[in-house]
Amino acid sequence: MKETIKNMAAYEAELPVAEVKATYGVSHVARLSANESPYGPSPKVGPAIRDVSDDVLGFYPDGQATALRQAVAKLEQVNPDSLVFGAGADELIELLTRVILTPNDNVIVPNPTFGEYAMHAQIEQATTKSIPVNQDTGHIDFDAMFDAVDEHTTMVWLANPNNPTGVFETRSDILSFLQKLPQSVVLVVDEAYYDFVDQIDATVIRDVKDYPNLVVLRTLSKAYGLANLRIGYGVMQEPLYQVMQAVRLPYNLNTYQITGAVAALSDQLYLQSVVAKVKSEREKFEQFLTKHQFKYYQSQTNFLWIKVGDAKRVGEALLSEGYQINDRLNAEWIRIALGTVSDNEGMQRILLRK
Ligand SMILES: Cc1ncc(COP(=O)(O)O)c(C=O)c1O
Numbered sequence: 001m002k003e004t005i006k007n008m009a010a011y012e013a014e015l016p017v018a019e020v021k022a023t024y025g026v027s028h029v030a031r032l033s034a035n036e037s038p039y040g041p042s043p044k045v046g047p048a049i050r051d052v053s054d055d056v057l058g059f060y061p062d063g064q065a066t067a068l069r070q071a072v073a074k075l076e077q078v079n080p081d082s083l084v085f086g087a088g089a090d091e092l093i094e095l096l097t098r099v100i101l102t103p104n105d106n107v108i109v110p111n112p113t114f115g116e117y118a119m120h121a122q123i124e125q126a127t128t129k130s131i132p133v134n135q136d137t138g139h140i141d142f143d144a145m146f147d148a149v150d151e152h153t154t155m156v157w158l159a160n161p162n163n164p165t166g167v168f169e170t171r172s173d174i175l176s177f178l179q180k181l182p183q184s185v186v187l188v189v190d191e192a193y194y195d196f197v198d199q200i201d202a203t204v205i206r207d208v209k210d211y212p213n214l215v216v217l218r219t220l221s222k223a224y225g226l227a228n229l230r231i232g233y234g235v236m237q238e239p240l241y242q243v244m245q246a247v248r249l250p251y252n253l254n255t256y257q258i259t260g261a262v263a264a265l266s267d268q269l270y271l272q273s274v275v276a277k278v279k280s281e282r283e284k285f286e287q288f289l290t291k292h293q294f295k296y297y298q299s300q301t302n303f304l305w306i307k308v309g310d311a312k313r314v315g316e317a318l319l320s321e322g323y324q325i326n327d328r329l330n331a332e333w334i335r336i337a338l339g340t341v342s343d344n345e346g347m348q349r350i351l352l353r354k
Contacts, residue, residue, distance in 0.1 A: 004125045026322035032337040033326045035303045037225035042270035048263035049256050061255045068258045071265045072233060076205050082235050084244045085253050089192055089219040089232035094120050099247055100154050100186055101126040107155040108148050110140050112164055117157040138167035138297030142177045159190040164335040166299030168197050171204055178214060188215045193301040195223035195275055205235055212237045223275055224264045231261045278302045281338045288348050303337040323347050
């Protein structure tokens, strides 16, 4: 077995709702620990999946996910032959790491950020350099990230907006950073929460065609409300595109995933309505945090990163009343996905008791 992963712990998944209900005797559980959508997907998705003929069951799915490829290419105005699909952005994170890293390499990530980047680097026996974000604002320290690049650096990860901070970096700041990076270093911009950003010119997805060392990731798990369907994609140029297509499993998305994802993408009005609700709740929650002098970072996502003192104690207080949030990432900070109006009000009442 690889020495680097001998003591690796398994991913701590969310407690099932039934277990929370039974343990705490609550009738309503708000699952707000994994940045999912309380609104679910477009109502077009379920019927589209149910309409798939049983005739397809005995045959492998379309290995190129052609219908989804065309839908994404049209929506995002990118080359269809720059799209690699996966079972969630998670699979793309795993694949990119597998394709790029060798044991002597290092990757650079902000701290804090999404844990999968470092986890997969560890599996590939590479090292991770974690560069603290600005403590006051949560912004990425691009200068420090650049200073950390050495001759063994092959990847830089940037979740934008970042998880768990929720903080967004502008396209111009990202491109300035990218222009300084050696071409041998791949910058992956993970735009899982892109849909929730206020700014219009927020994505670098259409810059991929100009930079062979830029990769952009997206997912339908967040704003599209489809975490269970497992749909993610990456946009990248040659030569990476060809290699990723060769290394991924041939039928990594099935027909139900492809059909459901196409239906979700076709309903942009629904997406906009979800995003509007999230933004409105985000604004109200931030006003509450400001009024009651909590430290938090300005979020451009569907979640908030809040300093509460004793994260475990506050997490337990919330859970005991049916609010499942993430208190496992930091001893003093919790991450709360924005819920419905009443869930957000309920959580605020408990936070005030801190
Ligand atoms: C920054 C970031 N990237 C990727 C993912 C994984 O998303 P998916 O459900 O598409 O695998 C998440 C999920 O929380 C995330 O926060």
